[in-house]
Amino acid sequence: MRIFRFVAAGVLSALLALASQANEASRHNALKTVGEGQFSYLFWDLYQARLATSDGQFVSYQQNKPLLLELTYQRDISKADFVEATLDQWKAQQGRLQQRHQDWAAQLDKLWRDVKKGDRLACLLRADGLVEFSFNGQPLGLVEDQAFGAEFLDIWLGEKTTAPKLRVALLGQNKNGS
Numbered sequence: 001m002r003i004f005r006f007v008a009a010g011v012l013s014a015l016l017a018l019a020s021q022a023n024e025a026s027r028h029n030a031l032k033t034v035g036e037g038q039f040s041y042l043f044w045d046l047y048q049a050r051l052a053t054s055d056g057q058f059v060s061y062q063q064n065k066p067l068l069l070e071l072t073y074q075r076d077i078s079k080a081d082f083v084e085a086t087l088d089q090w091k092a093q094q095g096r097l098q099q100r101h102q103d104w105a106a107q108l109d110k111l112w113r114d115v116k117k118g119d120r121l122a123c124l125l126r127a128d129g130l131v132e133f134s135f136n137g138q139p140l141g142l143v144e145d146q147a148f149g150a151e152f153l154d155i156w157l158g159e160k161t162t163a164p165k166l167r168v169a170l171l172g173q174n175k176n177g178s
Contacts, residue, residue: 031068032056037169047071049156051170058157058171061150067125069153069170073115083109090151093160104148111141125149 031052039046049071053064061067083105090101111133115121124132129146132139143149154161161167168174 030054031066034058035170035172037166039163039166045074046077047073047075049166049170051157051172056172061125061153065125065127065129067153068122069156070120070122073119073121074117076114076116078114079109079112082112082115086152086155089155089162092162093154093158100145100147101151104143104145104152107143111143113140123152125153 034051034056036050052068058064087105091097113135120136122134131143131149
């Protein structure tokens with residue numbers, strides 16, 4: 001009887017994980033692509049990026065919730081490198097890092113994973129203004145600061161982005177990235 005409960009619990013857990021993954025995929029697939037592009041650094045292709053909203057248009061973070069930014073990696077990258085690059089981008093865009101950036105980086109360090117070629121990391125700016133992260137269709141967690149979404153997404157979509165060609169592609173203004 002004890003073994004049966006253990007096996008049943010394992011099967012139930014696996015089914016719930018599959019249902020969660022299917023629900024996540026269906027929510028992401030319900031969103032329409034605004035634009036997509038390639039991000040490369042020097043001669044390395046790092047990831048393919050896709051921006052999606054409910055109507056396939058992007059005007060602003062306020063008008064286009066939910067908004068999905070999905071990155072499909074083409075190289076292995078460590079979580080530590082991710083967090084460091086995020087801090088570097090905030091500093092490049094704003095001139096210096098604020099305490100909120102350090103606090104957010106600590107949250108991201110707890111949420112994110114190392115990525116391998118082919119992995120997908122998704123950032124969903126929800127209607128309530130909070131940001132939900134997922135990894136290969138599995139929920140990673142939530143950043144519950146409403147100021148985070150715009151500052152994080154500005155890394156790709158803001159006018160001060162360090163990847164202006166990718167920004168143009170994500171906003172659907174051309175078919176290429178950077």
